[in-house]
Amino acid sequence: MLAPQEAPVYNHVDMLCRIVLDGRDTDGAFALVEERAALGAMTPRHVHTREAETFIVLDGALEAWSEGRSTLVEAGSLIYLPPGRAHAFRVASASARYYTLITPSGFESFFRDSGVLVTEPFTGDLPIPGPVPPDGVAKLQQILDPLGCTITGPPPFTG
Incomplete structure (x- = not known):
C-alpha cells in the first residue's frame, strides 16, 4: 500500500501528477496516475498503439478530443479512449483533478x-x-517512441 501523499509529484507539461499505482504494483494490469491542472493545460494530439486511457474526473472538467469529436467530461464522469485512436485533452474549467487509468501498465x-x-x-x-x-x-516524442506512442499534431482546441 502506498498513500498517494507519499508518491513523488511531477510537473508534466504544466500538469501536476503523481503515480498512485505503478504497473509493478498490479503485475502489469494497469497503472493509475492522479493529476491536477489549471484552465488551458492540454496535450498535443497523439496515438497509443498499446494502451487505453480512461480519464475519471473528480473535480472540474476536461474537454476530450478523439478522432475529430470533442466531449466535455465533468466531475463525476469519465471517458474511455482505446488504443489506436488519435486523441488529446485539455482542462476546461478553472482547475481540474482527475485520475488517468492506463491499461495495460x-x-x-x-x-x-x-x-x-x-x-x-x-x-x-x-x-x-x-x-x-x-x-x-x-523531446516528448523521443521519450514516447519506445512506448509506442506518436504525437500526431498540435492540440486540436480553439478558444
Missing part, C-alpha cells in the same frame, strides 16, 4: 521520464499552462 513511465520532480505538494499551487515549445515536443 507501462505508459506511466512517461510521466516520470518527461516530468520535472517538484518539491511543492500535490495540493499546492498549479503551474500556469503554456504551449509546449517545438523543441519540447521533439
Whole structure:
C-alpha cells in the first residue's frame, strides 16, 4: 500500500501528477496516475498503439478530443479512449483533478521520464499552462517512441 501523499509529484507539461499505482504494483494490469491542472493545460494530439486511457474526473472538467469529436467530461464522469485512436485533452474549467487509468501498465513511465520532480505538494499551487515549445515536443516524442506512442499534431482546441 502506498498513500498517494507519499508518491513523488511531477510537473508534466504544466500538469501536476503523481503515480498512485505503478504497473509493478498490479503485475502489469494497469497503472493509475492522479493529476491536477489549471484552465488551458492540454496535450498535443497523439496515438497509443498499446494502451487505453480512461480519464475519471473528480473535480472540474476536461474537454476530450478523439478522432475529430470533442466531449466535455465533468466531475463525476469519465471517458474511455482505446488504443489506436488519435486523441488529446485539455482542462476546461478553472482547475481540474482527475485520475488517468492506463491499461495495460507501462505508459506511466512517461510521466516520470518527461516530468520535472517538484518539491511543492500535490495540493499546492498549479503551474500556469503554456504551449509546449517545438523543441519540447521533439523531446516528448523521443521519450514516447519506445512506448509506442506518436504525437500526431498540435492540440486540436480553439478558444
